[in-house]
Amino acid sequence: MIKYLPDTAKKIIDIGCGNGAFAIALKEKTGAEIWGIEYMDDEAQIANERLDKVFSGKCEDYLDELPDKYFDVIYFNGVLEHLVDPYMVLDKVKHKLTPGGVVISSIPNVRYYNTFLKVLFKKDWKYEGHGVMDKTHLRFFTGKSIKRMYEELGFEVKEHEGINGSKSIRPYLYNIPLFFAHMDIRYPQYATVATYKN
Template structure:
């Protein structure tokens, strides 16, 4: 629980906040994964899905005890700790993949965490993340046209987010931390016509505004 910013209400969230199995992120799991780490594993549902898909050994890190205890029954090893507090306990050159499903934006220093975790990956290991997109058109409109920056219980403007990212800044974060981008694509896109209309005069340069999040697969250099 250390390194979690004080005053941020992580507990009083909607019932499904910590229980989303994230099937859209499971689709990015590389072939042949034998060892995986799920950072912010919550109750272990996503890690269990990895085990079911490929039979991998799955470890988890979860800072909240009530969720971490549930994950213990589903995963092979679980640290009930902040990621900062668990890094030194992880074996070096061990994991084929490390997942951050909507976690990096909650960390005070996600940049150094990505750097420190490189040694925990195998030589061909990957980091996979889902990160909210602050340029999502509904959020962008509220900021640009209404002048509002209102925090909410969940979503892009989640009051527990301490970092905010765009499509470009996610790439910069990984590259500066010593990773090579394998894939980087928008997920959970809106069906609204507004992003398409906005992009007509912009010649498609703001197509990233359609997506709530970006899913990134990066390989350590």
């Protein structure tokens, strides 16, 4: 996800920052001021020693405390699908962006072939310990619905692409009768970069 980071970013917040490892990589690349919000308190305490400012708890509890038009980048790496209302969260954080600032997110793709086949052929919707069907996910998205969510909230999507594509030949084989029109099933996640013109 670092590849989507603008070179000019000076103030970044990593929502769902964990122990701050990803944010440290951002800081090393840019020298930016970096904030974090982390739900797990033990992880937040570690991040607090590494980052410029860290909030411990649910991100929804701190959104109103964040300064308006302050952040050049707001990251959500594997976070929005865990929220009760990701639409509300995005609607609030868009006002925290500087002019030209971006939200960068990675969100699982429920159309990933391995997940989709279990639903289609095994008639099963089975939660797992990690991945697309992580049992802690509250929301499920496709590439199309992710893009629509951003656009309906007034964002302009700058980049939107499947990431971490499967190396299996199966998505290609499944696409032969579909004339390769459904290659989004190769990707377990989508990366999105969006800006808000306020």
